[in-house]
Amino acid sequence: MTALEIADLIERLKGHFVLTAVGLSMAVSPDVDRLLAEVGVSLDDPIAVRRHGGPDYVLPIRPTIEESQTDNDRKLDVIDAWLDLAIFRVADELEQHNYFDKAPILAFLRHVRNGLAHGNRFDLRPGNWMQVEAKYGKLQITEKLNGERVLGSGGFLKRGDALALLDDIAAHLRTEPSTKTWKELGIQHTRSSAPRLLGTEG
Structure with a gap:
């Protein structure tokens, strides 16, 4: 997928969320x-x-x-499952382009995706991605968050934050950012000592 196609994917995924939320509302109605x-x-x-x-x-x-x-927890689980899958889908497409220009908002999503893959806990280890600023609005991911819950109740991100993050990522992708290598960013390419997850690197 191109950057523009990934941006369009985000819009479709948001539509899926609306369908999920409406269906859930009907399902729990008396x-x-x-x-x-x-x-x-x-x-x-x-x-x-x-x-x-x-x-x-x-x-x-x-x-x-x-x-x-x-079961209120089950209702939230439905929402969280959709958010997890949306983030994984978008991040996997970005991975195909090595996260394009590795802008702070894309690095932010990469850490969020990695944390979700580690049981919804940040898993921040030395490597290339810890040398890139990971920031979204007033939120910033640093090594101090290691082990903290990523998303949902008691998490670093509220559910609305995750949706807004996807919106702003789509806006960034519509600028058609170029792909930058670690060398172009002034970072010597290294890999962390952690076992490599499918679809992740650095």
Whole structure:
């Protein structure tokens, strides 16, 4: 994907979030039976997902809906799962271009993505990326955050921060930044001593 295509991807992912949030609101509504019935769906109907060479994979609807109506943590888990996946998807595309110009906002996202991959905890070790400023607005990632929670309840980023971050990354990408090497940034290329995660480096 080009920088502009990644920016467009962010817009589509935000649309997916809206659909998720609206669907979740319906699911936890006391009127969920009636609302679904109006579009021809029953809570007692299963969700069937096609497979190769076998019967459909079936997921019951009612148990999940009923549990979600009383479990607030589960509702937040749905939102957090979408945010995690969106950040991973965008970061993986940026990785294909070595994060273009490695601007502070892109370095910030790279650390966020890495932290999410380490159990939603910052994992900040010596290496190239610790020599690049990682800043978004008034928020800055430094080694002092190592081990701290990244996203969600009690995290460094609130959920709205993550959405706004994706917005501003899209705006940066629409400037079509060039790709800069570590040498061009005045950084001698090194790798951290930590085991390399798929899709990460430095």
